[in-house]
Amino acid sequence: MALGTQLAELAIDIAREAGELARRRRSEGVEIAATKSALADIVTEADREVEDLIRSRLSVERPDDGFLGEESGAERGTGDVTWVVDPIDGTVNYAYGIPSYAVSIAAVIGEPTPAEWEAVAAVVFNPASGELYRATRGEGAWLGENTRLVVNSETSPAGALLATGFGYDPATHAGDLARVARVMPLARDLRRAGAASLDLAFVAAGRLDGYFERGLQPWDHAAGALLVTEAGGIVGGAGEGGTASSTLTVASGAPLFDRLLEAALDG
CATH class of the missing domain: 3.40.190.80 (D-Maltodextrin-Binding Protein; domain 2)
Structure with a gap:
């Protein structure tokens, strides 16, 4: 199995588990843990718990890989792969109960900066809707199992x-x-x-x-x-x-x- 496919399958499995934890914590009630860049930029306890889950799973499955996460920062690995993770993207929506938030996981090769890496696998999972988007380099992007994603190639005369x-x-x-x-x-x-x-x-x-x-x-x-x-x-x-x-x-x-x-x- 190609590396990108292996990484994508692992990311899907972890994203589903992490998303279920986020969804469960949302149903139990959200506790604000801290603010970041400004008073409106919040971190919930669930953000930290979900990132800890993702990081723990990856450390077991791929201990040589690096990690770059929103809540816990960067850690270089001894191999070529780095995982770039947002445990709950849309934290303010999450805190307010708006069902537009996601677990975002990408596997990249190269230096852990966007200008120097090559993304090889990606998953974006919305636990509230159950929609899971996935992509593997060279193999297309998909919603769920069978719906291939294609960007709009034309825009309406209306804009x-x-x-x-x-x-x-x-x-x-x-x-x-x-x-x-x-x-x-x-x-x-x-x-x-x-x-x-x-x-x-x-x-x-x-x-x-x-x-x-x-x-x-x-x-x-x-x-x-x-x-x-x-x-x-x-x-x-x-x-x-x-x-x-x-x-x-x-x-x-x-x-x-x-x-x-x-x-x-x-x-």
Whole structure:
């Protein structure tokens, strides 16, 4: 079995177990553990518990691999593979009981930075809906067992259905809103669902035409980006070599990508 397929199968198994733990903790009630970059940027006890579960499973199954997680940071492995994990992407949604959150797990090869790694396997799992998105490099992207994902190759004359997000630091809101204003001439409407991994999965599935956001960290987009590219789309931004970065991440089908990137970068 090819390495990517092995890693994808492991990621699926772990994501389902981690998602069930997150769903169960949500039903029991959410306890806020801390704030991160701003008062609105929260961490729940479940975030930490779910990441601990994922890290523990990986340490048993693949002890030589590295790990880069939102809650517990980075640890280099002795092998070539690093796991990039967001245990609960969309924590604020999760805390409020909004069923738009996900376990995001990607396996990458190379240096643990987006400009230098190659993602080889990815899973995004929404425990609230039961939808599991998966991708293996060179083998396409899928929803569940049999639904192959394909990005939209054309946009309506009415414009593109786009998604974005906003940072938690109030100082960034004016810039984010200015970016939205520049992009809106391309759009028929805008969605803001609150979980980057699911926004990217929706681009891969053709539920959205495109997505753009400032402020994403590697664990926010590592899995979702592979879904998009394996579904025939493009992911890029303002990072080294035009890669996705915290300055800007953009994803869409090829006909829209350059226009969306230009509008989102302008200014």
